[in-house]
Each structure stands twice: as structure tokens, then as C-alpha cells.
Amino acid sequence: MSTTHYLRERLAELRGPATSPRPLDARALAALAANPGCRRRALLDAAGIDKGAVAQVLGAPAPFGQSQFAFARGHAFEARVKAEECAELLRLLGAPEDSGALLPDLSAAGPEGRTARTRLALAEATSAGRWTLLDHPLLALDVAGSAAYLEPDAVVVAPDGSWTVVEVKSFPILDGSADPVKVGAAARQAAVYVLALERLAGLLEETTGPVRVSHDVLLVCPKDFSNLPTAQFVDVRKQLSVTRRQLTRLTRIEEIAAELPDGTTFDLRWSEDGRTPTRPAPELAAAVEAVPAAYSPECLAACELSFHCRDRSRACGSVESLGRGLRGELGTLTTVEAVLSAALGTDAAGAETADPAVAALRRAAVLRAEALTAGGASCH
Numbered sequence: 001m002s003t004t005h006y007l008r009e010r011l012a013e014l015r016g017p018a019t020s021p022r023p024l025d026a027r028a029l030a031a032l033a034a035n036p037g038c039r040r041r042a043l044l045d046a047a048g049i050d051k052g053a054v055a056q057v058l059g060a061p062a063p064f065g066q067s068q069f070a071f072a073r074g075h076a077f078e079a080r081v082k083a084e085e086c087a088e089l090l091r092l093l094g095a096p097e098d099s100g101a102l103l104p105d106l107s108a109a110g111p112e113g114r115t116a117r118t119r120l121a122l123a124e125a126t127s128a129g130r131w132t133l134l135d136h137p138l139l140a141l142d143v144a145g146s147a148a149y150l151e152p153d154a155v156v157v158a159p160d161g162s163w164t165v166v167e168v169k170s171f172p173i174l175d176g177s178a179d180p181v182k183v184g185a186a187a188r189q190a191a192v193y194v195l196a197l198e199r200l201a202g203l204l205e206e207t208t209g210p211v212r213v214s215h216d217v218l219l220v221c222p223k224d225f226s227n228l229p230t231a232q233f234v235d236v237r238k239q240l241s242v243t244r245r246q247l248t249r250l251t252r253i254e255e256i257a258a259e260l261p262d263g264t265t266f267d268l269r270w271s272e273d274g275r276t277p278t279r280p281a282p283e284l285a286a287a288v289e290a291v292p293a294a295y296s297p298e299c300l301a302a303c304e305l306s307f308h309c310r311d312r313s314r315a316c317g318s319v320e321s322l323g324r325g326l327r328g329e330l331g332t333l334t335t336v337e338a339v340l341s342a343a344l345g346t347d348a349a350g351a352e353t354a355d356p357a358v359a360a361l362r363r364a365a366v367l368r369a370e371a372l373t374a375g376g377a378s379c380h
């Protein structure tokens, strides 16, 4: 049995035999790249486990993800942008009206079939040397030994053979500028697509010759308060290099899976109508806790399990729950208890220490005590 086949079987076992995998999208991959030390997220995402449903069963659902309203609005806007054979989108890309752009059919069975179809369409379009728009192509990217399938809103091949990612978002561009937080999130997501396209370009090089994958992604948004589309090119070079570096730091999925205790499963055991998970919470919590996590407050904006991981991190007094910056400054002190003992000089180091973190904590404790005494004195 090949490693890939074995891993696929193992991940299906962890997910539960009757559960379909949730595809790992670019948004999830960008979040994973932002926290490469979290084995829990890496494993659950690779196995296609619904982390939102897991959080529900654990009694810690996080208000995370798009609302139904935002989702519907996004779909309606994208349909508008792509109406009349993507004429408006091609115009925003700078294609002339009579470009005769091609819109190849990318439908095929299953993710492998769709990625193969996308690959063929990209190779043909690059050799043809004319405007071609691939609507919702499917790209594969190896992530820590497991295949992730990614679906950009569109990829455009220009007559010079270059490839450009298009992302359609429903947040507005007001007076020429958009919310930088939202643009940043879109850029991180688009960088994942660019990375997958660069890998594909490398594989196709023998057929197509060298291909330039543009690092400027076209971001299409509603203009001001209207529903009219407008677009901006966003340079994603920085996000691309961060994503590339972080993804290589992920522990291989088979290694994480191999360390699980025998019999571990994340199967939610859905009821017959597929609506209610019946897995007892303590059992599921034990399975989740069997995989090491790397919680930080940034998880709150990026992961469905954030409330659960935050509770566990606080319960064991871990300094990670205070933020990565502070965690870095505390050096070898990993718990709140150890930090307090160090500050008060009741730890093993006693009064003498060469540890700069401990020295800084003691200094801060002295200053605090002085401030409290002065405050107390002034009250009399």
C-alpha cells in the first residue's frame, strides 16, 4: 500500500467512516500557515474534520466564519461580476472587448478529475496565446504530505502566457481604498493560490515552457456603496514568501497521526438523518486533547476551536494564552505560576538570577510594590 493511500485511509478512519471530508480551502490553509506549530489544526484540517461541529459538541462554539447573509451577498456579487461570460471581469483585467476570450469547461468528476482538467486547460491556454478565463479552477497543493484542493474564484491566462489569480470579495472599495484588514486576509488567501499555481507551472514547464505566475492578484470588490464592480491589483509577494516558509515548517501529517493513542477517533457519529452529532463530549474532548495544540490569542480570529483551546490553555496556566509576543519574552517560563514565582523570588533561582526575563519580572514586581505603597500612603 502506498504512503499516500495509507495516509488517506488513516485520515478517513480518524474522521469517521460515514463522514465526508471537508475540503481544505485557501482561507484555512492561510490560517494554518499563520500557526504552523499547531499540530491539532494541521491534523484535523488534513482529515477534513468539521472543526465547527467539533467545537459545538465540546460546548465551545466560536462565532467564527461568514454569516449566511454575507455568504449570500458574496455569491450574488460574484454572479454579477461573472455575468455575460465574464465580460466585466475581462474588462477589469484589461482584455479588449473583441479579445474572443475562451472560457473552458472545467467540470469533471471528483477533485482529482477537476484538478486534471484545470491542469490541461492551463497548459492549452498558455500554448494558445490568447485570453482565457478559468472560472473556479481546482488546484492541488501538497501540505505536509496530504493533498489540499484549492478553488480560486478565477485564474486568467493572458496572451503572453502569464497567469493571474482573481479574487472576488463582497467588501467595498470606498474612494479607492478598502479595509486593510480585509485586504490583508484576501492577500494571504490569494498567496496560497499563487503558490499552488507556481508549483503547477513547474510541473507543466516541459510542455508549456517557463510560465510567469503574476504576484499581483486582481481583487474585485463593489465600488463605494453600489453593487458595481471595481478592481485593484494587490501585490502578494510578502504573503507568498511567508506562506511558503511556514508551510515547510509543518510537521508531516503521518507523523502526527502516528503519535495518537490507539483507538483515537474524531468521529462525531452523526444521527441517521445526518443532523445531530451523538458522540459524547468527554470522549471527543479526550481525542482532541491527544493532539498537541499551540494556542495564541490570534486563534480567536482564525480557528473554530479557539474557545476550546483558550479554555484549556488558561486552565493549565499556559503563558501562550497571553499572546505570542509575551510568550517569546518570557523565555523558559511557560506557566503563569512560574512567572509569578519568578517575579516574587520564590522560585528555585531564589534571589540570584542571570535570566533576563526573571530579572525584568523582579524589577517590575519591586516597582509595582513601590507604587502600591506610595498609593496607599497618599490615601492617609
Ligand code: SF4
Residues within 6 Å of the ligand: 035, 038, 039, 040, 041, 293, 294, 295, 296, 299, 303, 304, 305, 306, 307, 309
Ligand atoms: S484554536 Fe486550537 S486548534 Fe485552532 S489553531 Fe489555535 S491552538 Fe490550533
